[in-house]
Amino acid sequence: MSELLSLVITFNEGFILSVKPKIVLFENATEVEIILSAYCEKDGITSKQEQAFEKLKEILEDGKIFQLMENEIIELYENCYLNSDWRIIYKEKYGADLFEGGLTNKKMSKELSLKRIIIKEDGEAAILMDQEIELDNGLAVVLLPELEIQFQDEWL
DSSP states (O other): OOHHHHHEEEESSSEEESOOOEEEETTEEEEOEEEEOOSSGGGOOOHHHHHHHHHHHHHHHHOHHHHHHHHHHHHHHHHHHTTSHHHHHHHHHHSSOTTTTOOOHHHHHHHEEEEEEEEOTTSOEEEEEEESSOGGGOEEEEEESSOEEEEHHHHO
8 A cells, every 4th residue: 555545534636635734935834735636536546646746745845946936936927917807806806906016925925825736647746826816817836847837727
């Protein structure tokens, strides 16, 4: 039996693990859920997911990678939302322009919430960050196989 199976607490569109690592991003520490993707429970956990989980543990223990990515996340966020309808929606909801005065860590920690890490069947892993106003427009910080930032829709 794999070590991962002993960490599974439930199945809901993937195997949800009991491990909830803390990630510090934009000066906020957040516990995130780890989910191993699977279409159905009988599919089990793949060997690529097991290998990815081991690599992921090393990345999470180091933790520095997230602070190094903050500027890239802000840049992608600005490029995506600066000239979009979303900016109008934000201003109507909050009565202020998010981009006024620049995107600070405080603003970003309110805008993007870390929710979960998903490890796909092929071993790809990403942290999914939901966007405050439009949940469908979040970001994925891809950790494996290589580091990059994408929109959730692209990665999923």
